[in-house]
Amino acid sequence: MINHRRSIFVLALVLLAALPASAKLYSVDFPTGQFNVIGGEPYLLRVKDQGPPGNALDVEGDTLVHYDSGKRLAYPLEGTKTPVVTLGESKGTGTAWDLSDLKGRRGPIRAAKGKYKGWYLDWSETEKEVEYNGKKLLVRQLILVEKPKEPRQFSKHEVSK
Numbered sequence: 001m002i003n004h005r006r007s008i009f010v011l012a013l014v015l016l017a018a019l020p021a022s023a024k025l026y027s028v029d030f031p032t033g034q035f036n037v038i039g040g041e042p043y044l045l046r047v048k049d050q051g052p053p054g055n056a057l058d059v060e061g062d063t064l065v066h067y068d069s070g071k072r073l074a075y076p077l078e079g080t081k082t083p084v085v086t087l088g089e090s091k092g093t094g095t096a097w098d099l100s101d102l103k104g105r106r107g108p109i110r111a112a113k114g115k116y117k118g119w120y121l122d123w124s125e126t127e128k129e130v131e132y133n134g135k136k137l138l139v140r141q142l143i144l145v146e147k148p149k150e151p152r153q154f155s156k157h158e159v160s161k
Contacts, residue, residue: 025160026059027067028102028109031153033140037066038132042087043139044123051132057108059156062096062112073097075144077114085121085142097121099156108151111144119144120151 028035033044036051042154045051054068064073074086074093088093094113101107108119123140130139 023106025158026156027056027159028059028064029155029157031155036139037069037087038137038139040087041130042066042085042142043130044142045137047141049137049139051137055160058159059099062099064095064097064109073142075111075114075116077116079115082118083111083119083144085144102154102156105156106153109154116144116146119146120148121154122148122152 030044032113033047034049034051035057036045036055038051043051052068056067057073058065058067064154065071068075068119069087071088072095074089074095076083077094078094086093094111094116096112098110098112098118099102102109111117111119122145123142125140127138127140129136131137
């Protein structure tokens with residue numbers, strides 16, 4: 001009888017360990033326009049413009065990951081004239097983001113490491129033209145800003161349980 005109970009207990013533990021964790025998955029939305037990746041570069045597009053599909057920006061721990069490519073949003077760890085945010089890790093980039101201010105599903109996003117630790121995710125004031133599917137789109141580069149007048153308020157929403 002004791003061995004039977006022990007076998008059932010061990011089997012229950014094995015089954016629990018084999019089940020996937022019920023973690024919630026989140027994506028981040030921009031307060032204006034839409035996040036998109038064109039030619040491997042992350043941009044903010046105008047509200048009406050359409051770029052490639054599959055451009056959700058998902059939250060995975062302390063990183064922001066482009067849904068389609070699986071690459072992380074990255075920033076320079078050392079000083080540069082303009083800290084431009086890129087897509088994909090490389091030597092000298094950081095991918096850890098401080099998402100603690102996304103309380104109540106809205107708030108700023110800040111770099112978590114390096115020289116730009118605490119700087120805010122933002123976008124350039126000037127637009128540049130890029131081509132996608134034979135159309136010219138006006139986009140803004142993603143950058144880090146040290147002390148914005150009003151930090152951008154991103155929103156976080158659940159995409160699955």
